[in-house]
Amino acid sequence: xxxxxxxxxxxxxxxxxxxxxxxxxxxxxxxxxxxxxxxxxxxxxxxxxxxxxxxxxxxxxxxxxxxxxxxxxxxxxxxxxxxxxxxxxxxxxxxxxxxxxxxxxxxxxx
Amino acid sequence: xxxxxxxxxxxxxxxxxxxxxxxxxxxxxxxxxxxxxxxxxxxxxxxxxxxxxxxxxxxxxxxxxxxxxxxxxxxxxxxxxxxxxxxxxxxxxxxxxxxxxxxxxxxxxxxxx
Numbered sequence: 001x002x003x004x005x006x007x008x009x010x011x012x013x014x015x016x017x018x019x020x021x022x023x024x025x026x027x028x029x030x031x032x033x034x035x036x037x038x039x040x041x042x043x044x045x046x047x048x049x050x051x052x053x054x055x056x057x058x059x060x061x062x063x064x065x066x067x068x069x070x071x072x073x074x075x076x077x078x079x080x081x082x083x084x085x086x087x088x089x090x091x092x093x094x095x096x097x098x099x100x101x102x103x104x105x106x107x108x109x110x
Numbered sequence: 111x112x113x114x115x116x117x118x119x120x121x122x123x124x125x126x127x128x129x130x131x132x133x134x135x136x137x138x139x140x141x142x143x144x145x146x147x148x149x150x151x152x153x154x155x156x157x158x159x160x161x162x163x164x165x166x167x168x169x170x171x172x173x174x175x176x177x178x179x180x181x182x183x184x185x186x187x188x189x190x191x192x193x194x195x196x197x198x199x200x201x202x203x204x205x206x207x208x209x210x211x212x213x214x215x216x217x218x219x220x221x222x223x
Binding site for chain 2: 008032034041042043044045046049051088090092096097098099100101102103
């Protein structure tokens, strides 16, 4: 069974700190990797995708991918209270639907 | 107007009733999905469709059925609702490719009494 694992949290960080969210996956054939943010009661929204080993930066967000270790991470710099949400890691195995992790809840305190 | 719409947004029904949740999209995407979300369990895939003639079971399809009426429409049915189907249901769409991104509807909150 293809799996995506995330620490459920909650991960608590003070405002201005770096939040680090981690994800591991089981299917070595996975091609693309996504991070979605979901506010309570709302639908998930895409914030980052990555498909090559290394880092990808977009504003305060950096996604990191290590295919050899089957590991994806999301760093949020200068964390803000508005970043408080659940972050879902999703993995795209070849030829099938995305597989989502259970999500990590982030709480940023002011 | 929203690209992915779901109706109804909220529904209360009784055990044993048949209900249908509907999803429509204006993004022109071929692929559509139904998920349910329960506290602590994340998003679980119920069914997905890669085109109008393609229907695939997901992780938790028992008790559910789907219909892909057109490229833009994908309906989820609960033939005989039971209380443990109480959940938040999301429809999503995507186009194939290495940067395939799923776009989610606003969700339908279902309560089965």
